Amino acid sequence: TGRHTEWVLIxxxxxxxxxxxxxxxxPGSGHRWSHVHRTKDAQPNFKAGNAVAQAVEDDExxxxxxxxxxxxxxxxxxxxxxxxxxxxxxxxxxxxxxxxALPMGGKGRATAPPEGFQPPKAAIADxxxxxxxxxx
Numbered sequence: 179t180g181r182h183t184e185w186v187l188i189x190x191x192x193x194x195x196x197x198x199x200x201x202x203x204x205p206g207s208g209h210r211w212s213h214v215h216r217t218k219d220a221q222p223n224f225k226a227g228n229a230v231a232q233a234v235e236d237d238e239x240x241x242x243x244x245x246x247x248x249x250x251x252x253x254x255x256x257x258x259x260x261x262x263x264x265x266x267x268x269x270x271x272x273x274x275x276x277x278x279a280l281p282m283g284g285k286g287r288a289t290a291p292p293e294g295f296q297p298p299k300a301a302i303a304d305x306x307x308x309x310x311x312x313x314x
Contacts, residue, residue: 186214187242196242204247211241273297 183200194214198205205211213236248254270276274297 187211196240205245207245208241208243209238212236213240 185198185200185202185205186194187196189195194216196211197214198211248257274295
């Protein structure tokens with residue numbers, strides 16, 4: 179791009195997804211971003227056999243249409259804690275724990291999952307986030 183710096187958004191698989199020219203405190207939004215198709219660190223997938231990768235058109239809807247600057251480390255840490263707490267609450271709901279009692283007139287008073295119910299394993303929780311506490 180001829181620029182010395184760039185903004186890059188990275189997906190959970192640690193792959194570059196979108197880029198924007200740097201040299202700005204806060205990048206723009208929408209069409210100022212573009213999809214990234216880098217293969218510098220790509221490794222061959224031997225399980226794919228003779229399969230040929232099919233090119234997929236870039237979806238304009240995926241572009242970051244809102245970009246907000248988080249200017250303080252304290253705010254970033256708070257946002258991270260809020261998100262971890264959110265994941266914890268969603269996981270608890272999936273497991274059926276901490277459910278409120280049924281309202282008056284409801285059938286039964288069960289606040290626990292049925293006997294023998296097996297909740298999905300870590301449907302939301304990320305192994306990478308296990309070190310972060312979600313009980314704040």
